[in-house]
Amino acid sequence: MTSCHLSSAVLLLVAVSSAGSIGCATLKQHNDLAAQEQADTDKLGQDNAALRAELEAVKQRLDNALKANADTGTDVLSSKARLNDLTGQNEQLSHQVEEMRKDLTATRSELATQIDELKRAQPAAPAPPPVSVPADKASHFAALDSAYGRKDWPAVRILGHEYATRYPQDDQADDALYLTGDGDLQDNRPSSALGEFNRLLKIYPRSNRLGPTLMEMGTAYLALHDCDNAKLAFSAAQERFPKERFATDAKKHLTEIAHPPAGMCAPQT
Numbered sequence: 582m583t584s585c586h587l588s589s590a591v592l593l594l595v596a597v598s599s600a601g602s603i604g605c606a607t608l609k610q611h612n613d614l615a616a617q618e619q620a621d622t623d624k625l626g627q628d629n630a631a632l633r634a635e636l637e638a639v640k641q642r643l644d645n646a647l648k649a650n651a652d653t654g655t656d657v658l659s660s661k662a663r664l665n666d667l668t669g670q671n672e673q674l675s676h677q678v679e680e681m682r683k684d685l686t687a688t689r690s691e692l693a694t695q696i697d698e699l700k701r702a703q704p705a706a707p708a709p710p711p712v713s714v715p716a717d718k719a720s721h722f723a724a725l726d727s728a729y730g731r732k733d734w735p736a737v738r739i740l741g742h743e744y745a746t747r748y749p750q751d752d753q754a755d756d757a758l759y760l761t762g763d764g765d766l767q768d769n770r771p772s773s774a775l776g777e778f779n780r781l782l783k784i785y786p787r788s789n790r791l792g793p794t795l796m797e798m799g800t801a802y803l804a805l806h807d808c809d810n811a812k813l814a815f816s817a818a819q820e821r822f823p824k825e826r827f828a829t830d831a832k833k834h835l836t837e838i839a840h841p842p843a844g845m846c847a848p849q850t
Contacts, residue, residue, distance in 0.1 A: 712739045722753050729760050737764035755781055755788035763797055771801040792822040808838050808846035
C-alpha cells in the first residue's frame with residue numbers, strides 16, 4: 582500500500598472514529614435530557630398534587646366557615662326571636678303591675694273612706710277626768726293613796742310629784758315618791774320608776790322606805806336587762822337590811838343573776 586493510500590486509510594479511520602464519538606455524545610445528551618424531562622414531569626406532578634391538596638384544604642375551611650356562619654346566623658335569629666318574646670312578656674307584666682297598682686290605690690282609698698266613716702259614726706272616747714289636787718296636805722295624800730289603791734297610775738304620778746314638790750319636808754314626802762315609783766314600775770315604766778327611786782334616795786337617805794326602794798330598783802333594772810346594776814341594788818338591800826324579810830328575796834335574785842337564764846341580762850359592750 583502506497584503512502585497515499587495509507588494516508589487515505591488513516592483519514593478514513595479518523596473520520597469514522599470522529600463520527601462514532603459524535604454519535605455517542607448525542608445519545609448521552611438525549612438520555613440526560615429525557616431524564617431531566619422525566620424529573621421535571623415528576624416534580625410538576627408532585628407540585629400539582631400538593632396544590633390540589635392545599636386547594637381541598639382551603640375549600641374545606643371555606644365550607645366550615647360558611648357552615649359556622651350559617652349556624653351563627655340561625656343562633657342570632659333565634660336570639661332575636663327570644664328577645665322579642667321576652668320583651669313582649671315584660672311589657673305584658675308591666676301592664677299587669679300597673680293595673681294592680683291602680684287597683685291597690687283604689688282599694689286603699691276606699692278603705693280609708695270607710696275607716697273615716699266608721700270613726701265619725703263611733704262616739705268619741707271620753708277623755709279621762711282631770712286630776713284634782715286637793716288644797717290641804719292631808720286630803721292630798723289621801724287622794725294619792727286612793728289612786729294607788731285603784732291602780733290609777735296617771736293620777737298617782739301627778740299627785741305624787743305634786744305632793745313631793747309642795748311638801749318636801751313632810752314625813753310622807755318620801756312615801757309619795759315611793760308610791761309614784763312603784764306605780765310606774767307596775768305601769769311597765771321601769772325607767773321612769775328608777776327616776777323616782779333615785780330622787781327618793783338622794784333627797785331622803787334616811788327614809789324608812791330605803792330597803793323596799795332598793796328592792797324595787799333591782800326589779801326595775803332587771804326589767805331593763807341591766808343585771809350589773811340590779812346586782813348592786815339587791816346586794817345593798819341584803820347587806821344593809823339583813824334581818825328584813827325582803828333580804829331573802831334579794832339573796833334569791835343575786836343567785837339567779839350569778840347564773841342568769843338566756844335573755845335575762847343584756848350583753849355588756
